[in-house]
Amino acid sequence: MTMRNNEQDSKSNSSVRNIRNSKESSKLHEHSNKDLAKKNAKSKSSKNTSKNTNTRTNKTTSTRANTRTNKITSTATSKRANTRFATKSRSNTNAGAKNRNQNRKQHKKHPIILWMIILFTLFIAIGLLLFAYLYYTTEIPQPYKIAMADKTKVYYSDGKTEIGSFAEQNREIINCSILPKYVSNAIVASENRSFYRDNGIDFKGIGRALIHNVTKRKRWGGSTITQQYAERYYLGETKTYIGKLHEAILALKISQTQDKSTVLCNYMNTIYLGRGAYGIQAASKAYFGVDAKDLTLAQSALLAGIIPAPSSWDPAVGNEEARLRFNRVLKIMEKDGYITPKEREKTKFPKTLNQKSQNIYSGPNGYILHMVREELTKSKAFSKEDLDTGGYRIITTIDKNKQNLMFKVASPSQTMRKILPQGIQVGSISINPKNGSIISIYAGDDYVKKPLNNVTQALYEPGSTMKPFALMGAIQAGMNLNTLFNGDSPIKFDGIKDPVKNFSNISYGNIDMYQATAKSVNTPYMALQQKLGRRVIAQTAVAAGLSPKRVTGENPFTVLGNDNVHVSEIAQAYSTFANKGNRPDLHIVSRVKNSENRDVYSTPITLKQVFSPNNAALASKAMLGTVDHGTATEVKKLGRPMAGKSGTANDQTAVSFIGFAPNVVTVFALWYPDCNGNPQVIPTFRGGFGLSGSSLPVHLFTLYMRNALKDVPVEDFPDAKDNGKIGGPDGTWGLGSQITESADDNTNSSDSKDNKGDKDNKGDSGTKDSKDTKDNN
Template sequence: MYHSAHARNRKRFFFFWLTRISAVFFGSLLLFICAIFLAAKLAGPMDIPDARPALFYDSRGKLIGKWETKSQQWVAINHMAPSIKLATLAIEDRRFFQHHGFDLRRIAGSAIADLRSFSKAEGASTITMQYAKNLFLTNDKTWMRKATEVFYTIRLEMNESKKDILEGYLNTIYYGHGAYGIEAAAKTYFNKDADDLTLAESSMLAGIPNGPSIYSPLLNYNEAKKRQRVVLDTMVASGFLTKSRADAAYREPLALAHKEKTVQRTAPYFQDAVRQELTGRLHLTAKELESGGLKVYTTLDAESQQAAEYWVQKTIPANSKIQTALVAIDPKTGGVVAMVGGRNYQSSTFNRAVSAKRAPGSAFKPFLYYAALRNGFTPATQLKSTPTVFTFDDGKKTYTPNNFGGYYADKPITMEQALALSDNIFAVKTHLAIGMDKLVNAAREAGITSPLAPVPSLALGSEPVSVLEMARGYATLANEGERVQPDLITKVTDQAGHVLYEWSPQKKQVMNKDASFVLSQMMTGIFDKRLDGYTKVTGAQVSERLTHKIAAKTGSTPTDSWMSGFTPDLVATVWVGYDKGETISTFPETGYAKDIWSHFMESALDGMPENQFKPPEGVISVSMDPKTGLLAGNGCPGRPTYFVKGTQPTAYCSETTENTVKPKKAENKGFFYRLFHWFR
């Protein structure tokens, strides 16, 4: 009996305190909710903020452009076609006039659907919630944002009529192509006022906000039509339309507006690339960029950009259909200082500097010769330049490259001269001698990210890459092996000046410092006539124009012409060719890349020291006869040539020295010596 009474007392005590605690909890919750509603009511109606598109500035803080948007044109709800109101209510919030900002039935249904699919497949946002979010909030995935969204939703419902909320929503929702609000959308897609929209047009427009880049009929007409079908079917299910009326609207032809002509602006291709960075890498939303008052500071150097655009227009005749692209980078930071993505942005907005990939030809050889320097070669290494049939893949395949114009030395030449003359036989011999994976690895280290196949033709630049990639790869060489990431944006601030993003340039030592410097000095040889041999050095056409010491390499294929080069402070890469891969056959066309590049470099380097290269401690300069690879002596002309210390030649040549390499000491007759001897 005692134990039974004690148990009953404990149970009564437990329920007594449980009831009290529950009453306090629910009472506090009720007071908290009442306080929220009271605060929302006292806060009054919400002001509609003006659109403040993001502004773009160059590296000196000069305004160069803004995030493009169409002017928001507010129209009263009674000046909107009834069909757009019904279509929007059906697809977004069919119980809009029955709930008070939160559709509990829809929330419950969404939660059940999500649990069944184990994902967030269903949305439960009402028009009021979306309106509050569109006006005042970012898309940050935080509890504070969700709480603020709830408060603003309550505030709207407490102080605005349903009619005013729907009007505000339709005037602020984003429809793509910079169009905010139904009036701007009607003009953008159909070139008419919102009051004149037909049911077919309204059902098309109502489906766009769910995914403007997916459902825009100007971009993806088929997807837009599928979405229109969904909207019409939802209108039927909501009781707004008959099935026959919906089917007739779906079949009705749509007279879409023509795309507007682009507006001329500063560095348009560069600004487009900035836009991609803002929404892609930095994950800023279109709403933030359209109306958040952001300031975007970029790496663009206005003078360099002006020079790039000037020399493109000056070099290529106006009636030519050939295209071009240019990227200039500050190798110390990776900042893109100039970008040209095509000859005329008005006629083609396609950015060939970042989006197109073409075979770089011999402009790819510096990565090969870096790999060679790291695997037993020196600038003095000699191989025979003569027509050769190469076998690979265990003798199953053959490859027969040709030198440009069919010219060959028919005798051994040094690697320094082979690079200056762009000898293809020497390049492929080198590629096979060191192992084809060595070139792939070197290019990857430098920053080339496009697919690269370890095949013999890779030595001659057969795999397509972008202009930006090539500029990045050359920047690694300019930095003596330190790789940088090309960047366009230095800082982003909000309207209050708070920093949302700030650039912190990163460098990583990925290639050997000494070998990179030796290679850079070999690359200056394309302008040095002392390296002329069976043909002229490849930079002879523009060598007289240059007043600065520049490391560079030309490249050509039947359809592409390249020129890329650098000083320690500037890298520039130029591509010229046809979009559809037509053959470049005439002499002026084959020289456009060299002319644009050389003029641009001279303009951009104006006022800078003529020689900015400073040798690291691990290299040594000797006067070498470029033809024999021996030290210059009596009767042998010399050219200052850098070597990694310990690899420089020790024997002298004379005017009686034969232009061949004599066998070295026995200890040097290793694998590479035997392989070189076999190739000759």
């Protein structure tokens, strides 16, 4: 009995322990297991009652059966309860874990969002503070220098006709009050419809641009007209966000200190519109060939439409896009009330000019522009930057009509194209000897293709045009020009290896220096050089205007012109003869005006008396014979007093003629360099012109002067008195001392004797071998 009871107790205790475990588990999961705990409690009570009854009434067998039954029942019940509990417990455990994870995630999310809000608020606050600080500390700076740059224009002597311009940027600043209203309206419609209402910046536009730039990673503008103006006029190009912030702040400042009309006008004067044109005025000329004040509505709409991408939307490049932009501008103008529907309907897409070369130095005028620029910078009155950005008006000394005439006569591509051989170079200039002003010039056909200036930079041999400097040296030394010299050919001279010959090897007998000059006879001049000395001749030439670097007197044929010179130098030197011995400094600039049309510079007229007026007049008197009965008789067709000298270089590598009156000096020179610039024999001229300075150069001179002198008054040469001694200062020059009374007779006999020579010269066609002479006429 005791054993059964112990066994029951043991079984009962096992059941109790299971129930207790269930209760303990239920406590951990009280919210989900209350029902299960109640059921287990009832089961326990029922089991205990059954056990007590069986113990008291049943016998040993019955008790065992009951005990086994209870054991099985209790164990099964306990197992089912535990199974249900375990399932629910696992379910509840998973649910609880899920809830805890969700709670943890929510707890984690909340601090992140909170920090984001805090950081965003701080960012906005700092940004506002920074913006406020920058706003109050930012001052409107001086305008960006290049934005203020106005191109300098160069004019002919009339001060009205433009030759060209200098510019770092092709810009012409104008007063916008002269523009039609639709010009500015078209730009506002295209670029910033809210311009007249906004405060200089468009926050919506900036926001859209920022989003687009971040998401698309492509730059997209959100700038107002005021912002673009701030960038171009004050800052220069801005690309960074910091730069854009500065731009926006400056735009706000500008909107509070400058009225809308000022902002819009400055914007129109600085905006780039393609074809190298900055500003509405330069663009009007580049696209339509008109001033901005004469733009039509259609032209204005086209220019306004292409502002965002002028190079790509230029009608010459992107015609379709240009038309779309054109129509867009007109549509907005109509919508905003700037034009009527009828005006929009009538406005058709305009025609534009063909794009031209942007090189300001192209063509023959490029040489003039380069000379102007060089002259002004050398004066120290202007820097290169001044000329590029200062907006000056430079009035040159160049006469437009005579310049056109000079180009027509001198250019191998013009009148003489059928006569001049290919590759021939021509340099010509006409100047006023009284002040050194350049009237006209031919330096080449195109500066861009050949920048070497044929007047101021190229070199050629002047030939016999050097003889008057020996003549002047002799006059100054005290020799009378009636002194007779041996004019035969050939003649051997001391220190000269080969005998010297005259042109065509003609012998003239005894002739004076008047005839030797008129006929350009070599042998008397070589004899004169022997007495005078080469260095004296060179010094006299340098005093007149030639360069001491090239004319040194070291060449044994100095008097025959074997030293190289510039056309401009020889023109200046002969101006000294024409201007009574006063050497003028050549110049091409007359005066300079600023953008307000006030004179700020005038070229100083510099004259230096290097020869006495009488000596200069005496030398000029000798050169009158060249035209009257010498090597340039064609010039007599001009019907006025003209002096001059022809010249042909050794071996006929260059030919030239210099003619002058007291109020004009003109030079024509031709030479034939090889591909390396070295002199070579000029090919035969076509049209019957011989290879000498008395042929084609004289003809070109006459062609030009015939029309160029129409408005130039006739001016006689001054009288001259020859105070020199026959035979020179010591009586040994030429043929020595001669009886003064017979000088006139000798001269007359020379005139008579020279008739044959004159015929030969007029008929010269250059058929003689070039080796026969050191100089031809």
